[in-house]
Amino acid sequence: MASAAHAWRRDPRSLLDALLGAADEVTVRRVDAAWNALDTAARLSSAAAVNE
Template sequence: MNVVQLTTGDFVAAMFSLDFVDGGFRREAVERIHRGAIDEWVSALTGSGLFSNRAVANVVRAWRSDPHILLDSLLTEADPVTAEHYRAAWGELDAASSYTVAA
């Protein structure tokens, strides 16, 4: 028997991914995640009752440290074209923020 070890990230992807990609590409969502405005996902995670306070704190710490982790989780169920749109938008935001920092 194979045992699959699920991580909190797996559960987060399962909770949010289908809803996130269901409505198609939403640039404003990428922009919010990119700038670290993740409160809506933190609230949903906390309110689910599925995770311990420690697990939520660990996920939130990871998201705040690297918001791209949240985007990757949200894109788990995305089709390749939708995922590429989101990743391209993320790249544009990275480039714009690098330009702003350099200027």
């Protein structure tokens, strides 16, 4: 469990990709879109915090 937690912190996308390995193409695209939207929101939030 500790190894999985460390891997998640180091590279969360790789673990997500592993979980989606058997998923259908539509699910993979939907999760990819959600991941990218959350990633963009996090970057924008970080940038806003730095500019304050």
